Amino acid sequence: MKKLVFMVLAVCFVIGANAQSGPSLIWEKGTHDFGEITEGTQVQHTFKFVNKGNEPLILTNVQPTCGCTVPNNWPKDPIMPGGSGEISVSFNSTGRVGANTKVIRVFSNASNPEAGQFSFTAKVVAKK
Numbered sequence: 001m002k003k004l005v006f007m008v009l010a011v012c013f014v015i016g017a018n019a020q021s022g023p024s025l026i027w028e029k030g031t032h033d034f035g036e037i038t039e040g041t042q043v044q045h046t047f048k049f050v051n052k053g054n055e056p057l058i059l060t061n062v063q064p065t066c067g068c069t070v071p072n073n074w075p076k077d078p079i080m081p082g083g084s085g086e087i088s089v090s091f092n093s094t095g096r097v098g099a100n101t102k103v104i105r106v107f108s109n110a111s112n113p114e115a116g117q118f119s120f121t122a123k124v125v126a127k128k
Contacts, residue, residue: 025108027048056081057083057108102121
């Protein structure tokens with residue numbers, strides 16, 4: 001019986017340790033609202049993140065879902081555990097009148113795949 005309890009505890013420890021291993025991308029704020037902007041305006045925002053894991057985080061690509069959004073700058077070097085980084089994106093509102101929600105995908109070696117994207121919203125009003 002003692003062996004069984006010991007084995008169950010050992011398995012739980014191993015599972016718990018593996019669940020937290022690897023790099024972990026955590027956004028300071030994974031969404032941003034530009035509010036109301038006039039059509040033709042270009043806006044920019046910088047999304048900040050931290051590697052809360054125990055291995056280096058490597059970003060391999062940052063890909064917007066629309067040509068109106070451009071990732072201007074993102075780290076090409078590994079982010080060490082406890083380190084932070086930034087991804088700057090710009091949005092060109094030309095021809096985008098109305099409510100806009102844009103998603104940017106981040107491809108990395110992060111052990112938490114749900115953190116593989118961030119987004120922003122904007123309400124674009126027509127020029128007067």
